[in-house]
Amino acid sequence: MSESYSLGPVRVKLPPAERFSQFLQSRGKRITQQRQVIVETIYSHHDHFDADELMEHLQELIAQRKLSRPTIYRTLAELVEAGMLRKMNLGGRSVFEHDYGYPSHDHLHCQMCNKLIEFHSDELEQIRNAVAREHSFEVHSHRMFVTGLCADCRAKQ
Amino acid sequence: MSESYSLGPVRVKLPPAERFSQFLQSRGKRITQQRQVIVETIYSHHDHFDADELMEHLQELIAQRKLSRPTIYRTLAELVEAGMLRKMNLGGRSVFEHDYGYPSHDHLHCQMCNKLIEFHSDELEQIRNAVAREHSFEVHSHRMFVTGLCADCRAKQ
DNA sequence: CTACTTGCAAATCATTTGCAGATGA
DNA sequence: TCATCTGCAAATGATTTGCAAGTAG
Numbered sequence: 028m029s030e031s032y033s034l035g036p037v038r039v040k041l042p043p044a045e046r047f048s049q050f051l052q053s054r055g056k057r058i059t060q061q062r063q064v065i066v067e068t069i070y071s072h073h074d075h076f077d078a079d080e081l082m083e084h085l086q087e088l089i090a091q092r093k094l095s096r097p098t099i100y101r102t103l104a105e106l107v108e109a110g111m112l113r114k115m116n117l118g119g120r121s122v123f124e125h126d127y128g129y130p131s132h133d134h135l136h137c138q139m140c141n142k143l144i145e146f147h148s149d150e151l152e153q154i155r156n157a158v159a160r161e162h163s164f165e166v167h168s169h170r171m172f173v174t175g176l177c178a179d180c181r182a183k184q
Numbered sequence: 185m186s187e188s189y190s191l192g193p194v195r196v197k198l199p200p201a202e203r204f205s206q207f208l209q210s211r212g213k214r215i216t217q218q219r220q221v222i223v224e225t226i227y228s229h230h231d232h233f234d235a236d237e238l239m240e241h242l243q244e245l246i247a248q249r250k251l252s253r254p255t256i257y258r259t260l261a262e263l264v265e266a267g268m269l270r271k272m273n274l275g276g277r278s279v280f281e282h283d284y285g286y287p288s289h290d291h292l293h294c295q296m297c298n299k300l301i302e303f304h305s306d307e308l309e310q311i312r313n314a315v316a317r318e319h320s321f322e323v324h325s326h327r328m329f330v331t332g333l334c335a336d337c338r339a340k341q
Numbered sequence: 342c343t344a345c346t347t348g349c350a351a352a353t354c355a356t357t358t359g360c361a362g363a364t365g366a
Numbered sequence: 367t368c369a370t371c372t373g374c375a376a377a378t379g380a381t382t383t384g385c386a387a388g389t390a391g
Contacts, residue, residue, distance in 0.1 A: 055344095055345085056345075056346090057344095057345060057346070057389085057390050057391075058390080058391095059345090059346065059347080059389080059390070060389095061346085061347075062346095078380080078381080079380090092348070092349095094347090094348090095347070095348045095349075096348090096380095096381085097347080097348070097349085097381085097382075097383080098346080098347060098348075100380090100381060100382075101346090101347090101382090116273040116274075116275075116276065117273075118273075119273065119355095119356090119379095119380085120379095120380070121380085121381085135315070135316065135319055135321045137321075138324065144319055144321065146315050146318075146319070148311055148315055150307075150311050151308070151311050154305055154307050154308050154311065155308075155328075155330055158292070158303050158305055158330070159292065159330060159332070161303075162292055162301055162303070162334070162335065163334075163335035163338065164292045164294075164301065164330070164332055164333065164334055164335065165332045165333040165338055166330055166331075166332045167295065167331050167332040167333070168330075168331050168332070169328060169329060169330040169331060170328070170329050170331070171312075171326060171327070171328040171329075172326060172327050172328075173312055173315070173316060173321070173323055173325075173326040174323075174324050174325050174326060174327070175316070175321055175322045175323045175324040175325070176321065176322040176324070177319070177320075177321055178319065178320035178321065181320065181322055212369095212370085213370075213371090214364085214365050214366070214369095214370060214371070215365080215366095216364080216365070216370090216371065216372080217364095217365095218371085218372075219371095234355095235355080235356080236355090249373070249374095251372090251373090252372070252373045252374075253355095253356085253373090254356085254357075254358080254372080254373070254374085255371080255372060255373075257355090257356060257357075258357090258371090258372090276354095276355085276380095276381090277354095277355070278355085278356085342391100343389105343390105343391100344389105344390095344391100345388105345389085345390080345391100346387100346388075346389075346390090347386105347387085347388070347389090348385105348386100348387090348388095349384100349385090349386095349387105350383100350384095350385095351382105351383085351384085351385105352381105352382080352383070352384090353380100353381080353382070353383085354379105354380100354381090354382100355378100355379100355380100356377105356378080356379095357376105357377080357378070357379100358375100358376085358377070358378085359374100359375095359376085359377090360373105360374090360375095360376105361372105361373100361374095362371105362372085362373090362374105363370105363371080363372070363373095364368100364369105364370085364371070364372085365368105365369095365370080365371085366367100366368100366369095366370095
């Protein structure tokens, strides 16, 4: 365990694998090899991904029958439940993104090349909160997608 | 045709069924009874809806075999293509909302009762445009969902 | 031990497609 | 007339589930 995780009573950020282990234990669930490999694989990449992309990274284990599709889907659901992943829906398929040790953000989605560009705006959140207040709505989170063309694709046009 | 549609060369708003007919003609597609009933049914209601809800309203015709599921899906796709409906994805299933004669808006989505509350904010669009400009991104549209609890559900808590 | 997990195969479920007969322009 | 449409049945394709065998604690 790295020194930065033992500086005192301050609640410091745990590595994803450990945070997930704590979540599992708190639910009486087991820390299996499959769940560990999956978390590690997910957090060693920094992109958005869908179940298929994740499975590509885990192909070898799947071929060896050490891991299967259903288990990957089951574990993704647990990570969402643990609040460590966000699940979004882009054109019918589920897309996930890290929600642990990663600042909240929104997306510019290029409809030509399908690229996702992240951005964050405090002003946006202020407006969101003001609107919610007007409706006596309690905000838990939000998601915003701006659809259009990215700089590269505009150039190619 | 009502008088308000013949006031001169000004481009006035056509009733949805007519607007759709024009779209179909411009594509060499036919104005069939099925397509007409579907548009009329959709625009005689003012809610968000999914394919199943629409089919409930058209049950009778479906039972009489005057209309079928595939045709409904095909027509919904055409209405989206015509720019008269917006398609969104809420929890895996496709949800549609009117996008004709209806101002653009965003949503507060209550995760308890599943209600959708609409709102519009010019400031939000300004921020959206500013962010896009910074990324040389060309905006076509956007979609924002704020998730949380509506006033009613907060009261019941 | 033994309750939780997993891989497998099969089931779901909304949506889509191939095709032969029906129908609008 | 005849290209476009439609209903039907079957296909899709991502995700989920039942179940018997495997395994963490």
